[in-house]
Amino acid sequence: MEDRDYMLAALELAREAAADGEVPVGCVITRGGEIVGRGRNRREKGKNALCHAELEAIHDACTRLGGWRLWECTLYVTLEPCPMCAGAIINARIPRVVYGARDAKAGSCGSVCSLFDMAYNHHPAVEQGLLEDECAGLLKEFFRNLRLTLPSRKKWRKPDGA
Amino acid sequence: MEDRDYMLAALELAREAAADGEVPVGCVITRGGEIVGRGRNRREKGKNALCHAELEAIHDACTRLGGWRLWECTLYVTLEPCPMCAGAIINARIPRVVYGARDAKAGSCGSVCSLFDMAYNHHPAVEQGLLEDECAGLLKEFFRNLRLTLPSRKKWRKPDGA
Numbered sequence: 001m002e003d004r005d006y007m008l009a010a011l012e013l014a015r016e017a018a019a020d021g022e023v024p025v026g027c028v029i030t031r032g033g034e035i036v037g038r039g040r041n042r043r044e045k046g047k048n049a050l051c052h053a054e055l056e057a058i059h060d061a062c063t064r065l066g067g068w069r070l071w072e073c074t075l076y077v078t079l080e081p082c083p084m085c086a087g088a089i090i091n092a093r094i095p096r097v098v099y100g101a102r103d104a105k106a107g108s109c110g111s112v113c114s115l116f117d118m119a120y121n122h123h124p125a126v127e128q129g130l131l132e133d134e135c136a137g138l139l140k141e142f143f144r145n146l147r148l149t150l151p152s153r154k155k156w157r158k159p160d161g162a
Numbered sequence: 163m164e165d166r167d168y169m170l171a172a173l174e175l176a177r178e179a180a181a182d183g184e185v186p187v188g189c190v191i192t193r194g195g196e197i198v199g200r201g202r203n204r205r206e207k208g209k210n211a212l213c214h215a216e217l218e219a220i221h222d223a224c225t226r227l228g229g230w231r232l233w234e235c236t237l238y239v240t241l242e243p244c245p246m247c248a249g250a251i252i253n254a255r256i257p258r259v260v261y262g263a264r265d266a267k268a269g270s271c272g273s274v275c276s277l278f279d280m281a282y283n284h285h286p287a288v289e290q291g292l293l294e295d296e297c298a299g300l301l302k303e304f305f306r307n308l309r310l311t312l313p314s315r316k317k318w319r320k321p322d323g324a
Contacts, residue, residue, distance in 0.1 A: 049255075087245030106283070
């Protein structure tokens, strides 16, 4: 198994999220060639701001490995981590992160900021762009379908007498 | 109930953490004068990098209020939030954060960086220093006791023949 295979596994989880009506983001964590954590976005159905793919995968990996330090692991995620997830990666001492698509609005591994380069006590290595087109394409398709299912917006009219 | 009372409630949770052998950090979330979320650090016993006081309190509040947007809430925490918890506060759209002691090593609301001032889509107001002496004192006492219970370090000696 190579990086590409693990990102394909993360993409599969992202597709599961989309099928469930959630923004398609998926994540896997590996150690020694084995997947030890899986997660996907479920914020809307879970009604919980913490239900991001990376947090679910880190929770899964900590549970399986029986400790909070994931220092021999690599995390693969289809979308650039937000500050919460990048902070969780620092807290879990994950040494390497590979992500697909950039996130201009919330990405904290190069876009809005680079948390891993700041003066915290852990500095994960980060690689961007693996299967980027597939990861970004899945998000674009999801939002295009969402717009098609939303009620069409009425044209704005000046209120009577205004 | 005033800010001070809510911070006292957070301090009580921090003391619970200390009694359980965890670094003493406690957190409460309020809405309309009522406490709707409680959390305290349990990283060691939980064997999980995500088990910070703020994440537990946000999870609790999302569950009780039935949604991921905590936009009418205030979060009180005894120690400055780390990047994971500051990111979670942004994700949950919490508008106001009050914290006691600064955290020079991981604090992300003024110490290592100021995540709430960066170009994310939400900018919580933050107030520092409420009951700071009590919050910092609890941490100092915990680490002093921890040092007393650790085996004493032997003096370093040059290896024979070196």
